[in-house]
Amino acid sequence: MLLVLGIVLILGALFAARWAIWQGFRVDRVIEVGSPGDYGEAFTEATIPAVGGKRLFGWLMSAGPGAPLIVVMHGWGANAESMLPLAVPIRRHGYSVLVIDARSHGRSDQDNFSSMPRFAEDIDSALDWAALLPDIDPHALAVLGHSVGGAAGLLAASGRENLRAVISLSAFDHxxxxxxxxxxxxxxxxxxxxxxxxxxxxxxxxxxxxxxAPVATISRIRCPVLIGHGADDLMVAPAAASAIFARATSPMAELAILDGTGHDEAGCFERISLVLTDFLDRSFKAREAISGGMPAGP
The missing domain is CATH 1.10.20 (Histone, subunit A)
Incomplete structure (x- = not known):
């Protein structure tokens, strides 16, 4: 009798653990209520083919034909609108920006679960889609991700050769x-x-x-990469950024611990935009010098 009871308790515990794990993979969807238009920016809505026949929602803010394009990915449980305080200053600096919703987030299609690798797949889908646009140079693409999106940006970049720069903000290390x-x-x-x-x-x-893990994927990235983190981040300790940066092999890797900055406050995003645009400018100009004068940035 005690043996049967023990087996029942073990099976019950395993079932409860499995249920809890799957609940952790589900996201409370937050739909956008605003748009880049609220910032005075012209934009078009994008529908992007994704893995498994799903479709991603995004906003494309163009800086004109031939301008470099930055794909921007939000963090867990957020959406494209949450990244506008970062994306809009980058657009105004002269870059085209594509801000997307990961699957099961914002206005993108629902999938059976979310994960960091699936965020990376969605970044890849957005890059592939953008590279086919008539006014976009497929050799002038970069990625910016925040939190889980930052870790996913490193994962996506680790498998690509056509990126000019990667920015990972507030990512975990493992x-x-x-x-x-x-x-x-x-x-x-x-x-x-x-x-x-x-x-x-x-x-x-x-x-x-x-x-x-970001501490692994960064070692496979050859283009310029910026690991940024808020010194006042209470969700992911700044030590995670240092651990990631310590494993970088690209000579064009940079670490920025940003004073007075937390994890995802809109005001913090606005303050760090100058750091990001400076990094992008230097990254694209460095590639221009290497490629012998190919136009590479604003």
Whole structure:
């Protein structure tokens, strides 16, 4: 009888853990209520083909034919509108900007679950779509991502050769670290239960944490990359940015710990826009010099 009861309790605990994990992959969708027009910016709505026959929603703010284009990705549970305080100053500086919603976020199609690798897939879909636009130079593309979107930007960039720059803001350094933090808060011991949960999550997303971790993907990026982080970030410690930067192999990698900046406040976004546009200008001009005078930026 005690053996049967023990088996029932173990199975119940495993079922509860599985339910909790899948709940963690689901996102409370936040629909945009504003648009770039609220900032006085002209824009067109974009419908972008994505993985699995899904479609992504986005806003394209053009700076004119031939202008470099920056694909901008939000963080977990956010949407394209949340990135406008960063995207609009970049557009006004002379860059075209494509701000997108990840699947299951904003106005993009729903999928069965969300994950950082799926954010990266959506960034890839947006880059591929933008490269086919008649007024866009497919060799003048860059990525800017925030939080989970920042980690996803590094993952997407690690598998591409045609990017001119990558900016990752407020990203975590390793998924296992994030999981261990959540498990600790939930009073779940890492050994053996937490470790088993992490391996189950890897199976769901189809990737090992070690392979997709920003501390790993940055070593596979050859273009200029900026790792930015708020010194006052209470959600992801600034030490994560230092850990990522320490693994960079590109000679054009930079680290910026931004004073007076938190994780995702709109006011912070506006203050750091000069740091981002300066980095983009230098990155595109560096590529222009290497390519022997090819037009490369504003």
């Amino acid at each position: 998924p296992e670290t994030v999981m261990r933090t959540y498990l600790s808060r939930a009073k779940v011991p890492y050994r053996p239960i937490g470790w088993m949960i992490c391996r189950y999550v890897e199976r769901i997303i189809g990737h090992t944490f070690d392979d997709i």
